[in-house]
Amino acid sequence: MNINEFLSYKEIDHLHSQLHTSSNNHEITVYDTTELYGEKGAFRVMQFSNHAIQGAMDLNHPERIVFEYPRAIIHLMECNAPSFEDVFLIGHGIGTIAGHFPEKRFKVAELDSEVVELSRRCFGYSQDNVMIGDGRQILEGEEPQKYDYIILDAFTAAGTPRHLISREFFSIAHSKLNSEGYILMNLMGKGENDPHINAIYTTLAKEFTYIKSFSLPSEGAADIQNIIIIGGFKPIHFQARQMADFNEIQLGQGYLIRD
Structure with a gap:
């Protein structure tokens, strides 16, 4: 760039x-x-x-990935399916993750066309792979078992939309991933003591055999932090020194999230 x-x-x-x-x-x-x-x-x-x-x-180093959470997600992608080709990403932002892998086949779902326009105008995003619309609806129309990764990085003022963390959504994601595939989520919460994050973990576990969770360190138990959860059909690998200061956490049982 x-x-x-x-x-x-x-x-x-x-x-x-x-x-x-x-x-x-x-x-x-x-x-x-x-x-x-x-x-x-x-x-x-x-x-x-x-x-x-x-x-x-x-601006002095446009190729640099500034925030920790996309660096950690990229490490998990490269560590667990290094030969991946097809990725479905919900939530565009400035295009950090898709822009890091120009040689891969990304399909990006973004609800807001203005976000995409600003990513091009102000941040140099140049790929033609963003679809405007609801990420779940777009994903439902995709071919079964097509994707190596599905990434969820979508927020509103109230947090991650409920229809993107429900049992029904995770069932759709399961059907669109191949047998080597994984779902990756960037969430916001309080880590191990957050009932909502525990509920997402419990709901995800209904569809995926293997799950790992990570969070950035926080000074207090009530601090809101980035939390990454990855689920898949095979064991999950990572190197702690490559996780951009994210630490593995153990989540507990929570309620089941339904549509």
Whole structure:
């Protein structure tokens, strides 16, 4: 990716007031900053109205993956099915994960066309593989056993939509993965003591034999953190030093989530 392919730092600074937009789903802002979570530099950020950052780019090193959770997901993908080819991704953001694998066949479902437009205009996303619409509905129309990975990275102000974490959704995902496939989810929660995260784990276990869960360290038990859950039909492998500070956690039994 070439920094000249999208708006320059000065151009976006000039357009700052014009890069706040509304869609049917979100208030979206794209802005530049010289500090991100305590790190100094030059960063471009996409953020929704609830202050949820959807993606960030290091303008000095556009190829760098800034956040920990996509780095951890990429490691799990490369570790468990290194020869993967086909991926279905729900939730586009700035296109970090799909953009990291231009040689692979990604199909991306994104509810908001404005998010996709900004990913192209401001973050240089150049692939033509994003479908606008509800990720579950689009996935239902896919061929059985087609995918090596299904990745869920979709949020609203209330969290991950319920119809993307229900028993019925996981049954659909099961049917669209091949026998070597895995589902990967980026969630937000309190880790091992979160009833909702435990419910997602319990619901996923109805469809997938092997499950592992990871979270970033937190200072307090009530802190909301990124949580990654991976489920599959074969044992799950990872190297702790490659997990971008995510630690494995043990989730407990919870309630069953239905549509």
